Amino acid sequence: MAAPIKLFEEAAHASVYLKYRPRLPQKVFERIVEYLKEKKSKPFKLAVDVGCGPGQSTRPLAPHFEKVIGVDVSDAQIEAAVKQTDNPPNVEYRTGQGETIPVPDNSVSLVTCCQAVHWFDYAAFCKDVDRVLLPSGCLAVCAYGNFVPETCEGDLTKDKKMQQLHWNFYKGLMGAYWDDRRRHIDNVYAEFSIPYEGSIRDDSFQLVQEITVPSYIGYISSWSSMRAFLRKNPDSPNPLIGFQERLIEILGAETQTEQTKVRLKAPIVVLLGRKPPP
Template sequence: MGDTRAFDDLAEGYQRFRPDYPQAAWETLRGYVGPDVELLVDVGAGTGIATRALRATFGAGPDVVGVEPGEGMRAQAENVAGDVRYVAAPAEALPFADGSASLVLTAQALHWFDRPAFYAEATRVLRPGGVIAVLVNDRDTAASSFLQAYEDLLERHNDDYSRDYRHFPVSDELDAAFGMGDDYRFGWSRRQTRDEFVGTALSSSKTNAVVRKLGEAETRAAIGAVLALHFAGDDVEIPFTTSLFLRRRSA
């Protein structure tokens, strides 16, 4: 897994500003997994956004566990009520018995993992017929001239950044590891104020690299200038596509 400290200094902003996932994605996941569930695992849980959603989606019965190695992120997760629990462990060494999990989910975290090692661990801990789910929120840059300009800003000031950094063949990798399954896409939009968008941006490790280069005040000003060019008022609408990839462990 990548540097577990990457988000520790950003954890408070991450908890406050990061988006949830569309309800349709959770309903699709629940229907795919089915009602007979015991242990639901959220790997790379961060501040617990998806972990808490698992509890809301599947109800009071199953054990819901968020796996998060980053101390700062885990502390933020544990500060929010949700009738779930959290453990410190990397994605590549999950602290669960063989064949014990009904679901292994990772939401917005797969790109940080040693993916082959994670897929092997998910296979180990899933019960026969258990589900691995990968959930990804992506800003729909192609649908927004503002987002294109914002990505230009990040690429201009962060030499290690590409807007395509999460574009890898998730579906093909899951097919190879688990066999064929189902992929879903959900389009939606998020409304924020300008300040909320800046807060969301600053909760990103990619934008934080710009902060280290320019300083926070100049970074805020640069993002604000792009916002002002594209939105007349204080309201900002950001289009998203959420991808949900579902596979089963073979019996």
């Protein structure tokens, strides 16, 4: 088995990831739980969120299960998750790999993986999910695609310029620094499916956020490509400085940068599959 990929292991990056990465809408988690309920009755004892990062996709599961375990390969991400003050009492975090989930056989009602499965050996991950799931237990794989920025006022001329700036940065300056697995975000997990009969793909959700310009810049700073760029070009000016200056120029912002907002939109995919009964 290949060694686990660790692109988000630095403590500083874990902090940036927690602060700026978007959270999936609550309706996504409701959809997952409703799918589980179709063939399995409460009480649901255990859910495991694999690739949990600082726990944004772990904590929303807590109301539906007796216990929820978040698993991540990064010690820094787990440390950030544990430190969160809004952790429910039934949530626990463990360091571990997606291909060797640190829970016993036939013990889990639901396994989730949000915005992380493209970093795994997917065949090995699915095999281990099958090991840990109870009969009729479910696997839910979620991801959001690339964000498209726009103004909050619906200015189509500014929208076009913002999107050109965004894509030139994403595909141009950052293009050489993306891992090949980024294609799975570009195509919104088109190459993934859950290997259980009757599995489904739900594309009905969208992630929409109105955030300040500094938060938009913070989100870009959390990209794995940005971390790779900064590591390989430690003496170069941070390209986000010029990006922000051009963004403010396009917006024609007259207020303080901290009060200027943009809207980000991205498609969401939810893959759902159920382990067969015995």
